[in-house]
Amino acid sequence: MISIKDITPKNIKSFVEGYIRSFMIKFFQNKLEHIHEQVEERKLLVAERSPECLEQGQCKICKCKIPELFYADKPCENNPPCYPPLVNKDEWTNQKNLKSIYDDLKTNN
Ligand code: SF4
Structure with missing residues (x-):
């Protein structure tokens, strides 16, 4: 149970900070989950079909860094x-x- 002496500027700041961060992380996780799942699937497909790209850490065609390239639309x-x-x-x-x-x-x- 919170008492009046617990309501300090430092505790108010921590409360607001915690709630905003928690909300933002859940919001973006939910918004970006379909991207995350597709990137994970891309990693599996590339491991099966072009493992050399994963081993070299870059695309064998365009030379872009991976896994960053897997987050692109193309x-x-x-x-x-x-x-x-x-x-x-x-x-x-x-x-x-x-x-x-x-x-x-x-x-x-
Ligand atoms: S886009 Fe490039 S890195 Fe990705 S699988 Fe194809 S060739 Fe390899």
Whole structure:
């Protein structure tokens, strides 16, 4: 239980600071989760299809640093490409749902 003597300028500052930071982190995690998931998938696809890019820490074609390049919208420029372009949150949700249905069908057959 908070008493009146606990309400100090230092404690008020800490309270506001804590709530704002907590809110901001949750807000951006939620807003950017679909990007994070696609980047993780890109890492798996590249490990399978172009492991030399991961080993060298750069794209074998454009020489951009990775994993930073994986956060860009553009698809892999390899032929055939290792991964598709980044998509928005709705499209990503649709793709995950379709993949889940496809995986269920494969498991049940
Ligand atoms: S874009 Fe393609 S070639 Fe470039 S790092 Fe990624 S996987 Fe490798």
